[in-house]
Amino acid sequence: MDFRTLPDYRGHKLVAMIHDEQTGLHGFIAIHNDVLGPALGGTRMYPYPNDLAAVTDVLRLSRGMTYKAALAGVKFGGGKAVLVGDPKKDKNEAYLRAYGRRLNYLNGAFLTGEDVGIAVADIEIVAKEAPYVNGRSEGLHDGVKGSGDPSPVTARERDHPDGVEPLHAGERERAGRQLGLDRRARDERHAVARLHGAPHRLLQPQLEADAEIAQTHALPA
Numbered sequence: 001m002d003f004r005t006l007p008d009y010r011g012h013k014l015v016a017m018i019h020d021e022q023t024g025l026h027g028f029i030a031i032h033n034d035v036l037g038p039a040l041g042g043t044r045m046y047p048y049p050n051d052l053a054a055v056t057d058v059l060r061l062s063r064g065m066t067y068k069a070a071l072a073g074v075k076f077g078g079g080k081a082v083l084v085g086d087p088k089k090d091k092n093e094a095y096l097r098a099y100g101r102r103l104n105y106l107n108g109a110f111l112t113g114e115d116v117g118i119a120v121a122d123i124e125i126v127a128k129e130a131p132y133v134n135g136r137s138e139g140l141h142d143g144v145k146g147s148g149d150p151s152p153v154t155a156r157e158r159d160h161p162d163g164v165e166p167l168h169a170g171e172r173e174r175a176g177r178q179l180g181l182d183r184r185a186r187d188e189r190h191a192v193a194r195l196h197g198a199p200h201r202l203l204q205p206q207l208e209a210d211a212e213i214a215q216t217h218a219l220p221a
Contacts, residue, residue: 001051008059013039013077014109015055020098024090027083027099028055030062031110038108039079041065042115042135043099043126045087058082079110087117093125100129108132 003015014031028051031039041062048054058080066078083099085091103110103126113135114123120135127133 001055003055003059006052006055006059008056008063010059010063012059012062014106015059017051018081018099018102020095020102023092023095023098024085025083025095025098025102026085027081028058029081029102029106029110030058030079032059032062032078033066034077034109036069036077037075038077039065039110040069040074040076041078041080041110041112043081043083043112043118044115045083045085045091045117047086048082048084051084054082054084076111079112080115081110081112083117091117091122096122096125097129100126100133103130103132106132 003009003012009015010032012030012032013034014029016029017027018029019026027045033039039062044057044061046054046057048057061080061082062078064078065080069076069078085095103112111132111134112126113133114120123133123135127136
């Protein structure tokens with residue numbers, strides 16, 4: 001497959017297939033842009049029907065992360081990883097550790113964490129093989145405090161990235177906005193819960209927190 005011929009290819013810096021026959025690991029990592037710094041983006045595990053669907057998703061998601069990082073004002077680029085498989089059936093420690101070893105091939109060019117199908121406990125396993133992760137469980141890890149599950153903050157920020165949360169969904173509709181929930185997302189429950197009478201308040205962008213975590217890890221270049 002020539003990734004450059006796909007409609008969602010937008011000058012991505014890297015699109016790589018990762019595979020491990022022994023564990024069944026199969027997926028793709030994409031780095032859309034690294035002008036501001038190493039690419040930052042979650043790892044999604046989903047039973048895509050074919051490689052084309054998986055590559056299309058990783059191209060779109062990595063590009064979105066570039067814009068998200070730029071809007072948040074952090075020195076990171078945009079990236080994403082997608083793993084092809086059913087997280088309820090195909091995911092185990094050997095699988096996740098194999099994924100961690102594949103992350104090491106990029107030597108810190110891509111920093112990742114939780115997304116659809118990947119939980120904090122999974123990231124803890126990946127971290128046994130690779131230091132290039134954030135969103136680890138709360139507590140200290142080699143002297144660095146883990147941030148825990150980022151999905152509650154992700155749900156808030158993706159819904160209103162300029163930092164002001166509306167009172168309810170009706171306000172957004174009157175402003176001509178679309179909520180556009182991703183029904184597969186782990187953080188859907190947090191986004192839905194927020195639609196019922198929450199007061200206005202300022203939000204701390206998730207990427208600023210991710211950036212701080214990544215920097216305090218002192219990850220190798």
